[in-house]
Amino acid sequence: MTAQRDIHHFVNGKASPGASGRFGEVFDPNTGEVQAKVSLASAKELADAVEIAKAAQPAWAATNPQRRARVMFKFKALVEEHMDELARLLSAEHGKVVADSKGDVQRGLEVIEFACGIPHLLKGEYTEGAGPGIDVYSMRQPLGVIAAITPFNFPAMIPMWMFGVALACGNAVILKPSEKDPSVPVRLAELMQQAGLPDGVFNVVHGDKEAVDAILDHEDIKAVSFVGSSDIAHYVYSRGTANGKRVQAMGGAKNHGVIMPDADMDQVVRDLVGSAYGSAGERCMALPVAVPVGEGTADKLIEKLMPEIEKLVPGASTDPDAIYGPVVSKAHKEKVESYIQMGVDEGADLLLDGRGFKLQGHENGFFIGPSLFDNVTPDMTSYQEEIFGPVLQIVRADELEDAAALASNHQYGNGVAIFTRNGLAAREFASKVNVGMVGVNVPIPVPVAYHTFGGWKRSAFGDSNQHGFEGVRFFTKIKTVTQRWPSGEVADQAFIIPTMQ
Helix, strand or coil: CCCCEEECEEECCEEECCCCCCEEEEEECCCCEEEEEEECCCHHHHHHHHHHHHHHHHHHHHCCHHHHHHHHHHHHHHHHHCHHHHHHHHHHHHCCCHHHHHHHHHHHHHHHHHHCCHHHHCCCCEEEEEECCEEEEEEEEECCEEEEECCCCCCCHHHHHHHHHHHHCCCEEEEECCCCCCHHHHHHHHHHHHCCCCCCCEEECCCCHHHHHHHHHCCCEEEEEEECCHHHHHHHHHHHHHCCCEEEEECCCCCEEEECCCCCHHHHHHHHHHHHHHHHHCCCCCCCEEEEECHHHHHHHHHHHHHHHHCCCCCCCCCCCCCCCCCCCHHHHHHHHHHHHHHHHHCCEEEECCCCCCECCECCCCCCCCEEEECCCCCCHHHHCCCCCCEEEECCECCHHHHHHHHHHCCEECEEEEECCCHHHHHHHHHHCCCCEEEECCCCCCCCCCCCECCEECCEECCCCECHHHHHHHCEEEEEEEEECCCHHHHHCCCCCCCCC
């Protein structure tokens, strides 16, 4: 039996035990046992944290950008120093294998590296002589207190996407991580404190819907950044904006991989196996739908794909040879398995069934074997909705136009990929497909940190993407100054707007 521990909030630079009397259970997905309990904040606890952040933010905003960047540099070094510790902690609560956990941390660090350039990123614009003796310039200023609400599937990367840019811009941050795997966000806050961040500027408050609603309703929280399911993203966006907040809310996905007849099929198979089953498919940029163009392409794909998938054996998250580990919870395991049954009931051909998989020594863990469907059609609910598990669906298409229409017409528009040697076909596809992020022979087209991440349609609500300069724009407001230093004849002229003189 795993010894249980308590996971507290992190407020004003130190651990803060919860006062609500409510707790959530944190499971070890490998064994199915409860390993910890996490405090769930009341609205009052959230409000108390906001007051602390609000008091700390002005001094941090007044710290020059170069000194704020130095904190980011130090934080980056500390995270790298503690990489193994963070990866083990992440795997223990999420279930992804340690290699994936290190990738989770590393991709977050890339945004921290981008944030280290904040002195340059915050530079405004300047026009000399816009009028007689008149200069105009702009400056980017922080919003104040912002909130970040992050999902279970990337408990290191997505928080760093948000708090890295927000803090570098001079804001104070309230982070509400997933209650399913909350330890890594707290550890990151501790390391940020160790890097020199002042008390109260970065706070981690655990919670459920009560805490989320308190964030959305609190008048001193000026912006909310969210990643999660589409239904919750829409709720967060609607309630937050109704309360006058700036909101970016990233939702679900159903990413398609279009496979042209001229594609390197061996490379396609390697890419599909990794992108569909890696991290047990619990990624919004997973590739759960393969769209081979032409019957011959589909048959060739299945012939090569089946034996590679059959080699995949889930393992404990600490197993260095495991391709992927368990899913995050029993409830999520049951949900994924229900979608597999739904696909069968809807008439798709289940070529590989991952239900009922048991790992020796971890029989109560939340494991699902790899599943593969063929002859999935667009009218099937199992195709229309996000499964978020180790399930790959094959939807056959006759022509490239039909394949592109599948991705363009789907309710989600996060990512899409095309596999081909034809540059013209790839160029046309990338230009016209109605999806926010496109990969050409790249199965998971997550942009690098100095570009931006964001989908279209029900994959994103709001008009701002994550990280890159879009992140800087989201976490700052523009102030434009028109200044006049009259002298000589100009001093005697009236300055009236509007005027024809």
